Amino acid sequence: MKSQELACMDIAALAPLIKGREVSPLEVMESQLDRIAALNPDLNAYTSLYPDMALAAAKGAEAEIAAGSYRGPLHGIPMAVKDLFQVAGMERTCGSRILNEGVANADATSVARLRDAGAIMVGLLNLHEFAFGPTGINPIVGTALNPWDLTRVSGGSSSGSGCATAAALAMATLGSDTGGSIRIPAALCGVVGLKQTYGLASRAGIYPLCESLDHGGPLARTVRDAALVLQAIAGVDPADPSTAQARVGDYTANLGKPLDGLRIGVPRDFFFDRLHPEIEAAVQAALRVLDDLGASVEEAVLPFNREAVRGWNTMAMAEAMTVHEGHLRDHADELSPDVNERLRLGEGLSATDFIRARQCQTMARAEMAGVLEQTPILAMPTTVIPPVPIATGTMMVGDRQVTGWRVLGQLTRLACFTGQPAISIPCGFTEDGLPIGLQLLGGWFEEATLLQAADAFEQATEWHKRRPPLKV
Amino acid sequence: MKSQELACMDIAALAPLIKGREVSPLEVMESQLDRIAALNPDLNAYTSLYPDMALAAAKGAEAEIAAGSYRGPLHGIPMAVKDLFQVAGMERTCGSRILNEGVANADATSVARLRDAGAIMVGLLNLHEFAFGPTGINPIVGTALNPWDLTRVSGGSSSGSGCATAAALAMATLGSDTGGSIRIPAALCGVVGLKQTYGLASRAGIYPLCESLDHGGPLARTVRDAALVLQAIAGVDPADPSTAQARVGDYTANLGKPLDGLRIGVPRDFFFDRLHPEIEAAVQAALRVLDDLGASVEEAVLPFNREAVRGWNTMAMAEAMTVHEGHLRDHADELSPDVNERLRLGEGLSATDFIRARQCQTMARAEMAGVLEQTPILAMPTTVIPPVPIATGTMMVGDRQVTGWRVLGQLTRLACFTGQPAISIPCGFTEDGLPIGLQLLGGWFEEATLLQAADAFEQATEWHKRRPPLKV
Numbered sequence: 001m002k003s004q005e006l007a008c009m010d011i012a013a014l015a016p017l018i019k020g021r022e023v024s025p026l027e028v029m030e031s032q033l034d035r036i037a038a039l040n041p042d043l044n045a046y047t048s049l050y051p052d053m054a055l056a057a058a059k060g061a062e063a064e065i066a067a068g069s070y071r072g073p074l075h076g077i078p079m080a081v082k083d084l085f086q087v088a089g090m091e092r093t094c095g096s097r098i099l100n101e102g103v104a105n106a107d108a109t110s111v112a113r114l115r116d117a118g119a120i121m122v123g124l125l126n127l128h129e130f131a132f133g134p135t136g137i138n139p140i141v142g143t144a145l146n147p148w149d150l151t152r153v154s155g156g157s158s159s160g161s162g163c164a165t166a167a168a169l170a171m172a173t174l175g176s177d178t179g180g181s182i183r184i185p186a187a188l189c190g191v192v193g194l195k196q197t198y199g200l201a202s203r204a205g206i207y208p209l210c211e212s213l214d215h216g217g218p219l220a221r222t223v224r225d226a227a228l229v230l231q232a233i234a235g236v237d238p239a240d241p242s243t244a245q246a247r248v249g250d251y252t253a254n255l256g257k258p259l260d261g262l263r264i265g266v267p268r269d270f271f272f273d274r275l276h277p278e279i280e281a282a283v284q285a286a287l288r289v290l291d292d293l294g295a296s297v298e299e300a301v302l303p304f305n306r307e308a309v310r311g312w313n314t315m316a317m318a319e320a321m322t323v324h325e326g327h328l329r330d331h332a333d334e335l336s337p338d339v340n341e342r343l344r345l346g347e348g349l350s351a352t353d354f355i356r357a358r359q360c361q362t363m364a365r366a367e368m369a370g371v372l373e374q375t376p377i378l379a380m381p382t383t384v385i386p387p388v389p390i391a392t393g394t395m396m397v398g399d400r401q402v403t404g405w406r407v408l409g410q411l412t413r414l415a416c417f418t419g420q421p422a423i424s425i426p427c428g429f430t431e432d433g434l435p436i437g438l439q440l441l442g443g444w445f446e447e448a449t450l451l452q453a454a455d456a457f458e459q460a461t462e463w464h465k466r467r468p469p470l471k472v
Numbered sequence: 473m474k475s476q477e478l479a480c481m482d483i484a485a486l487a488p489l490i491k492g493r494e495v496s497p498l499e500v501m502e503s504q505l506d507r508i509a510a511l512n513p514d515l516n517a518y519t520s521l522y523p524d525m526a527l528a529a530a531k532g533a534e535a536e537i538a539a540g541s542y543r544g545p546l547h548g549i550p551m552a553v554k555d556l557f558q559v560a561g562m563e564r565t566c567g568s569r570i571l572n573e574g575v576a577n578a579d580a581t582s583v584a585r586l587r588d589a590g591a592i593m594v595g596l597l598n599l600h601e602f603a604f605g606p607t608g609i610n611p612i613v614g615t616a617l618n619p620w621d622l623t624r625v626s627g628g629s630s631s632g633s634g635c636a637t638a639a640a641l642a643m644a645t646l647g648s649d650t651g652g653s654i655r656i657p658a659a660l661c662g663v664v665g666l667k668q669t670y671g672l673a674s675r676a677g678i679y680p681l682c683e684s685l686d687h688g689g690p691l692a693r694t695v696r697d698a699a700l701v702l703q704a705i706a707g708v709d710p711a712d713p714s715t716a717q718a719r720v721g722d723y724t725a726n727l728g729k730p731l732d733g734l735r736i737g738v739p740r741d742f743f744f745d746r747l748h749p750e751i752e753a754a755v756q757a758a759l760r761v762l763d764d765l766g767a768s769v770e771e772a773v774l775p776f777n778r779e780a781v782r783g784w785n786t787m788a789m790a791e792a793m794t795v796h797e798g799h800l801r802d803h804a805d806e807l808s809p810d811v812n813e814r815l816r817l818g819e820g821l822s823a824t825d826f827i828r829a830r831q832c833q834t835m836a837r838a839e840m841a842g843v844l845e846q847t848p849i850l851a852m853p854t855t856v857i858p859p860v861p862i863a864t865g866t867m868m869v870g871d872r873q874v875t876g877w878r879v880l881g882q883l884t885r886l887a888c889f890t891g892q893p894a895i896s897i898p899c900g901f902t903e904d905g906l907p908i909g910l911q912l913l914g915g916w917f918e919e920a921t922l923l924q925a926a927d928a929f930e931q932a933t934e935w936h937k938r939r940p941p942l943k944v
Contacts, residue, residue, distance in 0.1 A: 211831070241834050245717055318823035325824060349823035351790035352797060359683070362713050 004038075004472060006031035007078070008168040011225040015073035021065060025076025029058035029120065032078040036122070036169050038472050042150065044142045045164040047083045049123035050090055054078065057120040064118075073228050075118030080170040082158050083124035084131055084207035085216070087111050090121070094207050095129045095141050098331045108205025109240065110174060110216050110233040117232040122170055125160030129336045131176055131209045132320060132343065133157055134184050134408035135393060139336050143390055146189060147468035148434055152387040153404065155188035157181035158219065162189035165219045166435075166468055172220040172229050176206055178213045179316060180382075180412025183424035186219050187382035187437025190426045190466065192454070193219045194226045197444050198419030200246050201230070202237035210319035212358075213312070213416045222464060223425060223455040227251035230447060247445040254452035259293045262453060264440075265300025265375030271411055276385045276397050282428030282436040283381045286457065290379065293456050300375050303367045311360030312417040318354045321346025338405065361417055368418045372443045377453050382424040382437030383408050411439060421447050425454045426463035433469070476510075476944060478503035479550070480640040483697040487545035493537065497548025501530035501592065504550040508594070508641050510944050514622065516614045517636040519555045521595035522562055526550065529592040536590075545700050547590030552642040554630050555596035556603055556679035557688070559583050566679050567599045567613050570803045580677025581712065582646060582688050582705040589704040594642055597632030601808045603648055603681050604792060604815065605629055606656050606880035607865060611808050615862055618661060619940035620906055624859035625876065627660035629653035630691065634661035637691045638907075638940055644692040644701050648678055650685045651788060652854075652884025655896035658691050659854035659909025662898045662938065664926070665691045666698045669916050670891030672718050673702070674709035682791035683714075684830070685784065685888045694936060695897060695927040699723035702919065719917040726924035731765045734925060736912075737772025737847030743883050748857045748869050754900030754908040755853045758929065762851065765928050772847050775839045783832030784889040790826045793818025810877065833889055840890045844915045849925050854896040854909030855880050883911060893919050897926045898935035905941070 006014065006028050017023040033051050040046050061076040081087060084094045086104040093099055107115060115121065126144040128136050136159025137143050144159040146152040147167040154163040158175025162185025165173050175182040177195040186193025195215050206216045218229035234248045266287060275283075291297045321328075324343050332340055371378070388395045388404035395402060415422035420441055427438035438457070442450030458464050478486070478500050489495040505523050512518050533548040553559060556566045558576040565571055579587060587593065598616040600608050608631025609615050616631040618624040619639040626635040630647025634657025637645050647654040649667040658665025667687050678688045690701035706720045738759060747755075763769045793800075796815050804812055843850070860867045860876035867874060887894035892913055899910035910929070914922030930936050 211827070238838070241838055314823075319827055322824040322827040346823065351786075351818065351821035351823055351826035352794040354823035354826050355683070355791055355794040366710070366713055 003031045004035045007035040010222050011073060011077050011171050011220070011228055012222065014077070018065065018076045019070050025058045025061035025065065025120070026055070028076060029054055029078055032122065032170070035472070039167055039470060040169055043145050043147060043163055043167055043169070045126055045144045045160040045167065045169050046080065046123045047093055047095060047126050047141050047160065048090065050121070053089055054120055054122045061118060061120065071118035074114060074232055077119050077171050078122050079114060079119045079172055080122045080125050080164055081111060081174040082127050082161050082176055084127060084176060085111055085174060086205040087121050087124065090124055092124060092207065093141065094131070095127045095138050097140055097334045098327055106205070109202035109237045111205065113233050114229070125158070125164055125173060127159055128156035129339045130207070130324065131157040131178065131181055132339050133405055134180060135388065135404045136185060137390060137393060146387050147470055148190060149387065149432070151389050151391065152434065153188065153390050155185035155387060155408065158185045161219045162186055162191060162193070165189065165191045165221060167470060172218055172225050174216055175219050176214060176216045177416065178209045179312060179416050180409040182217050182219060183382050183412050183422060183437065183439060184408050186424040188387040188435060190435030190468070191219055191221055192223050192226045193424045194230060195415060195422050196230055196234065196447055197421045199242045200248070200445060200447070201233045202240040202243050204237055204239035208323050210316045212315055212319060215416070223451055223458050224252065224255055227255065227451050249445065249448040251448055251451055254448045255455040256459070257452055259290070259295040259453060259456050262295045262377060263375040264290055264295045264297045264377045264379050264453065265371065266297060266379050267300045267302045270302050271380050271384065274384045274407070274410065275381060278430045279381050279384065279386065279436050283438060286427040286438045287379060289457060289460055293460055295453070297379070298375065300371060300378060302371060304364050309413050309417055311357040311364070312413045314349060314353055314357035315361065317346035318349045321349070365418050368420060376443055376446065376449060378441040380411055380439050382411060382439040384410055386430050386434040386436060415441050420444055421450050423450055423454050425458055427461070428463060429466070475503045476507045479507040482694050483545060483549050483643050483692070483700055484694065486549070490537065490548045491542050497530045497533035497537065497592070498527070500548060501526055501550055504594065504642070507944070511639055511942060512641055515617050515619060515635055515639055515641070517598055517616045517632040517639065517641050518552065518595045519565055519567060519598050519613050519632065520562065522593070525561055526592055526594045533590060533592065543590035546586060546704055549591050549643050550594050551586060551591045551644055552594045552597050552636055553583060553646040554599050554633050554648055556599060556648060557583055557646060558677040559593050559596065562593070562596055564596055564679065565613065566603070567601045567610050569612055569806045570799055578677070581674035581709045583677065585705050586701070597630070597636055597645060599631055600628035601811045602679070602796065603629040603650065603653055604811050605877055606652060607860065607876045608657060609862060609865060618859050619942055620662060621859065621904070623861050623863065624906065625660065625862050627657035627859060627880065630657045633691045634658055634663060637661065637663045637693060639942060644690055644697050646688055647691050648686060648688045649888065650681045651784060651888050652881040654689050654691060655854050655884050655894060655909065655911060656880050658896040660859040660907060662907030662935070663691055663693055664695050664698045664936070665896045666702060667887060667894050668702055668706065668919055669893045671714045672720070672917060672919070673705045674712040674715050676709055676711035680795050682788045684787055684791060687888070695923055695930050696724065696727055699727065699923050721917065721920040723920055723923055726920045727927040728931070729924055731762070731767040731925060731928050734767045734849060735847040736762055736767045736769045736849045736851050736925065737843065738769060738851050739772045739774045742774050743852050743856065746856045746879070746882065747853060750902040751853050751856065751858065751908050755910060758899040758910045759851060761929060761932055765932055767925070769851070770847060772843060772850060774843060776836050781885050781889055783829040783836070784885045786821060786825055786829035787833065789818035790821045793821070837890050840892060848915055848918065848921060850913040852883055852911050854883060854911040856882055858902050858906040858908060887913050892916055893922050895922055895926050897930055899933070900935060901938070
């Protein structure tokens with residue numbers, strides 16, 4: 001097998017070879033590091049790389065497996081995490097000049113669990129500064145490019161996670177999602193991005209943005225691979241009280257099962273007047289695929305309208321402002337101009353504004369529970385537009401010019417507000433070859449069903465098999 | 473049996489007589505209404521009474537039991553609830569002139585559950601206006617007097633619930649507790665008051681004060697009676713999302729069991745420098761009783777100090793302000809002066825203030841969980857002073873003059889902030905014959921253990937058997 005072919009494999013396909021000692025974790029890592037060395041200087045997916053540490057860990061995995069101790073499907077798999085996770089031995093920056101934390105001496109809980117499962121951390125991945133923006137444009141550390149069109153954004157805030165996963169600069173990655181920051185780059189880069197239920201996986205050791213809305217979860221090249229990563233990171237963590245009620249499922253158990261009769265609701269009123277026409281067409285085609293698979297695709301009505309999600313905005317601005325109060329006071333001129341501006345939106349908010357937004361969240365959750373009783377899965381696009389050019393941050397939709405940072409999170413905030421799980425999976429490409437994402441939302445802690453639906457769609461389509469046109 | 477003797481019985485003693493048809497619910501209700509007619513004009517425990525409705529319900533219960541349908545220990549029992557619960561057919565006022573809701577056409581969930589269990593609602597009980605104060609002094613509808621000394625407060629905010637329960641104007645009552653409003657009147661009136669775990673019983677239909685801190689729960693003359701009421705009201709209610717994780721136990725199962733080895737922590741640093749000397753002496757004696765009962769009474773240290781509970785203050789002021797924004801704008805001059813003043817403390821609070829207070833709450837909960845791993849029960853006084861005179865609202869403690877509304881909630885806010893259950897039980901009297909309350913705190917949803925400890929203490933002491941010196 002040629003060097004970079006190993007790096008481009010799925011975890012689920014590679015794991016049996018590692019387990020059977022047909023391939024060594026060291027070969028895999030060398031393949032991965034070669035590909036990173038060839039492509040990352042252009043793509044800028046990584047903010048920092050730790051090849052020596054990764055090679056040492058790969059040797060350790062090789063020895064452990066040779067000694068008969070195989071940990072499971074993540075053993076020896078090269079992974080990377082967004083540069084706001086703590087990884088022992090690495091220095092996180094959050095894509096900013098402001099932090100000077102030095103080298104971390106402990107792992108974020110999710111990272112520790114991935115390492116316990118045998119995964120090997122290669123480095124830290126680019127992001128919208130402090131994860132506070134949906135484009136991934138980062139004037140501080142440079143922008144991670146979209147592997148499908150190097151003039152376009154990879155989406156944010158987990159831009160490097162999307163880029164690296166799509167370009168096979170890691171086999172799977174972790175990102176974080178406060179309003180779409182996993183699913184947007186997944187959609188824009190043509191990979192799978194899963195924001196699990198609020199409280200299912202720990203945020204301990206992830207630099208916070210909005211405590212009530214933050215999630216840390218996987219991006220991968222297949223639904224199955226995302227399920228494997230979720231399985232490793234899910235569960236109660238005393239260091240993150242939001243996980244106290246976590247109910248962990250078996251996330252690969254339902255993969256491959258038919259969708260017979262599964263009711264999938266499409267809340268057209270929620271999104272349909274804003275879509276880029278190529279996204280509308282791709283999502284319509286995707287719904288037909290789901291219907292052909294035996295699901296019952298039907299209209300759904302969200303009893304709260306888009307305006308209710310404005311509560312997301314108030315909560316997000318208030319909580320982000322609270323986290324970054326000191327940075328705004330002492331380091332405002334070192335922040336990306338757009339992040340500085342967006343953080344200041346939280347400045348005038350009163351306690352009453354926040355409390356009312358939280359009441360709106362409680363109501364939206366209750367109303368969503370009613371919707372899910374009818375249709376346990378909801379389907380919609382992940383984003384209303386494909387990736388915008390980095391240079392302008394805007395694009396035309398019909399005769400309207402739309403601004404990326406304003407519209408990219410429109411359809412993803414909802415699941416952060418309600419806390420329910422949501423996944424973005426590839427469902428097509430524009431004529432220009434830009435990826436399009438289908439978003440599925442499920443019930444709280446019902447990831448097994450959500451992944452089943454996503455996997456069935458993936459198995460019935462070829463979109464996830466296309467690879468970005470990168471010259472190596 | 474003479475008329476008022478029935479009204480003065482415990483539920484647990486009376487229920488078998490009703491079940492066995494030795495006593496009819498109608499006789500019980502007539503006894504109850506006679507006693508109310510004799511005493512309430514002075515005590516002012518009720519803001520409104522519905523004797524005809526109560527008698528009709530008692531006749532219905534009599535017929536039902538005669539027909540062989542006995543519902544359980546609350547069947548035919550006269551009860552009353554704080555005048556902020558919705559009771560179908562009654563008009564709540566929240567002890568205010570501002571509301572004009574008219575007659576309610578539905579019950580609060582807790583009231584509906586009590587009625588399903590057979591309890592009969594007699595009327596609505598006095599309170600500190602809108603439940604926002606710990607003394608119960610109410611210049612709008614008049615103050616419920618303390619049955620042990622008619623010149624003193626019965627405590628707030630559930631003043632009428634404390635007064636009516638102690639004076640046997642109802643067999644048990646519901647109050648609400650945001651910072652001590654069940655436990656303070658229970659302590660000051662010499663009865664049992666239980667604030668269950670946040671999220672164990674529904675608040676739907678209770679006029680809100682502070683969404684994150686409000687609880688509706690029982691006051692009764694014995695621990696067992698409180699357990700019977702809790703059993704009826706506990707459980708998930710879709711109308712109150714905070715109950716989604718409610719774990720209901722069997723609250724009478726552990727009563728009478730010995731306390732051998734139960735570790736009871738006493739966090740002296742948390743309270744000991746502020747106590748009225750007679751309260752200190754009574755609580756010390758109570759701790760010796762628990763020790764004699766086989767419990768292991770030991771020092772406990774709360775890793776957060778009193779200052780952490782200031783977060784309670786911020787949350788309470790902000791949430792109360794949000795509820796009453798319109799009242800402050802349009803009806804400020806109709807509010808009790810102290811309530812008007814206290815509500816305005818929330819006016820300047822920012823979203824960041826609120827979010828930091830909530831972070832403080834999360835931390836306090838986590839740290840409390842660590843404390844409870846060592847000592848699953850904590851013991852302390854309920855209040856630092858006995859009931860203050862209504863006329864002044866103040867009293868001397870040694871050479872310091874203390875103000876009732878400032879200090880009465882000092883030791884009760886903690887359990888509202890952490891959400892853990894807490895109970896106040898009678899543990900003695902001052903030389904002047906004023907009741908003293910012992911407060912026990914337990915683990916989340918561990919009410920069965922908390923009630924076991926409280927019941928063991930009650931069985932070993934006579935305090936709960938004393939009756940207020942009321943002339944009938």
